[in-house]
Amino acid sequence: MTTVAAYAAPAAKAPLERTTIERREVREHDVLIDIKFAGICHSDIHQVQEGWGEAIFPMVPGHEIAGIVSEVGPGVTKYAVGDRVGVGCMVDSCGECDNCAAGQEQYCAAGNIGTYNAVGKDGEPTYGGYSEKIVVDENFVLGIPEGIALDEAAPLLCAGITTYSPLRHWNAGPGKKVAVVGMGGLGHMGVKIAHAMGAEVTVLSQSLRKKDDGLKLGADHYYATSDPATFEQLAGTFDLIVSTVSAPLDFGAYLGLLKTDGALVNVGAPEEPVSLNLFTLLGGRKTLAGSMIGGIRETQEMLDFCAEHGIGAEIELIAASEVNKAYERVLASDVRYRFVIDTATI
Numbered sequence: 325m326t327t328v329a330a331y332a333a334p335a336a337k338a339p340l341e342r343t344t345i346e347r348r349e350v351r352e353h354d355v356l357i358d359i360k361f362a363g364i365c366h367s368d369i370h371q372v373q374e375g376w377g378e379a380i381f382p383m384v385p386g387h388e389i390a391g392i393v394s395e396v397g398p399g400v401t402k403y404a405v406g407d408r409v410g411v412g413c414m415v416d417s418c419g420e421c422d423n424c425a426a427g428q429e430q431y432c433a434a435g436n437i438g439t440y441n442a443v444g445k446d447g448e449p450t451y452g453g454y455s456e457k458i459v460v461d462e463n464f465v466l467g468i469p470e471g472i473a474l475d476e477a478a479p480l481l482c483a484g485i486t487t488y489s490p491l492r493h494w495n496a497g498p499g500k501k502v503a504v505v506g507m508g509g510l511g512h513m514g515v516k517i518a519h520a521m522g523a524e525v526t527v528l529s530q531s532l533r534k535k536d537d538g539l540k541l542g543a544d545h546y547y548a549t550s551d552p553a554t555f556e557q558l559a560g561t562f563d564l565i566v567s568t569v570s571a572p573l574d575f576g577a578y579l580g581l582l583k584t585d586g587a588l589v590n591v592g593a594p595e596e597p598v599s600l601n602l603f604t605l606l607g608g609r610k611t612l613a614g615s616m617i618g619g620i621r622e623t624q625e626m627l628d629f630c631a632e633h634g635i636g637a638e639i640e641l642i643a644a645s646e647v648n649k650a651y652e653r654v655l656a657s658d659v660r661y662r663f664v665i666d667t668a669t670i
Contacts, residue, residue: 325349329670330455331644332382336374339648342670345384345451347459355403355465356395357411362453363388363479363637364663366509366570367593369651371441375595379441386453386665387413387439390468390478400462408468410627412481413617415439415450415464427621429464453478454647456670466624469631476636479509479662480627482617483637487514487566488626489618490589491521494564498522503558503565503581505549507534509654510568510591512638512661515541517626518566520633526562528554528578537660541638555580560608562586572596575612576604587611637662643669 325346332343350356368385370376389411393403403409414436417424421433429436437444440452451458468477487510496502502523504514511527518525519542526545527538535546547554558581565578570592578588588611605612618626630636638661642650650663 326457328456330384330451331647331670332384332451332454333372334382336379336381337372340372340385340454342644343382345455347457348446348448350395350397350459352397352399353462354397354459355393355400355409355462357389357391357409357458357460357465358394359389359391359453359456359458359667361390361475361478362386362665362667363482363639364647364650364654364665365479365482366654367482369654370570370593370595372651376593380443380449383441384451384454385440386455387411388478388481388483388664389439389453389458390474390481391458394457396462402462403465403467408470408474410466410468410477410481411439411453411458411460411464412466412485412623413439415460416444427619429619430617454644454665454667454670456667464620466620466627469628471631471634472627472636475641475664475666476639477627478664479513479637479639480630481623483510483513483662484517484630485618485623485626486510486591486615487568488517488629489622490566490591490613490615491518491523491564492622493615494587494589496521496523496564500524500563501526501561503528503562504543505565505567505573505578506569506592507538508568508657509659509662512537512541514566514568515543516635517630519543520629520635526558528565534660564589566591568592570594572598575600579604579610579612582608582610584608585610587613589613589615591615637664639664641666645669
């Protein structure tokens with residue numbers, strides 16, 4: 325085992341503090357990564373606060389990891405020392421079910437093994453990216469193309485793939501009208517990616533406070549959802565709506581914005597249950613769907629797409645000691661648009 329420094333929550337709802345954790349020795353198919361940058365995702369906060377149920381503590385969050393390979397196991401064929409790599413939301417899966425065989429490891433029938441707040445096949449808890457190093461099986465490591473700066477690449481490993489996957493699956497592109505609900509860490513990536521795919525992009529945000537940013541990042545239109553006229557004006561407009569917010573929505577109102585055969589896809593995960601009148605789906609053969617990150621193959625596709633189109637996350641780089649303040653600012657929607665920890669400061 326190797327001892328490394330990290331920032332961890334010792335208990336639910338407790339502030340994160342500097343500590344040390346143990347990383348396993350490099351096995352035959354493992355890659356040891358010197359973490360350079362780790363993004364702060366809203367889901368990190370949900371899990372530290374046990375908003376999604378009972379969690380494992382101490383918890384080292386972080387599933388938006390970018391770094392450099394410093395050691396590989398003797399059986400590793402995909403990576404070499406010095407490679408630029410990333411790790412996203414999962415570090416293992418059963419590898420045998422139909423979903424894993426299809427490259428959809430995020431939907432593993434046995435449940436994928438999360439990068440943190442999970443238990444690995446060895447029975448040990450997993451610890452995430454708010455740390456100096458991580459050891460991961462090569463099959464769950466992503467190559468980061470040279471065209472993306474490492475700090476701007478880190479959030480792509482969650483925010484990027486979380487928005488890319490539904491946009492690709494529901495065929496966002498030329499001739500399609502796509503709306504992104506929310507202009508935060510996920511939403512700003514959804515705008516960039518949908519624009520690069522060639523879709524006509526609209527942002528639906530609570531206010532017009534970030535309108536200039538949205539238009540700059542590739543949105544064609546920007547509307548405030550706090551204005552009831554928005555839902556009248558845009559009724560029946562969109563082929564696809566991707567909701568990135570983690571608060572409950574009035575799904576009936578948003579489904580009313582879809583064309584016939586349109587889809588409303590939720591990638592945010594509210595802590596509270598939501599209700600829906602099914603007649604809002606029946607009238608127009610509309611779809612209400614969910615989407616969770618992406619498989620390893622699709623995540624690599626996303627990274628290559630972002631490099632080709634010059635897409636990185638809009639970030640605010642912080643020292644590790646600022647993580648608790650950053651959590652407060654995320655909850656206050658006071659970040660444009662993703663905090664990234666410089667792990668050299670851990």
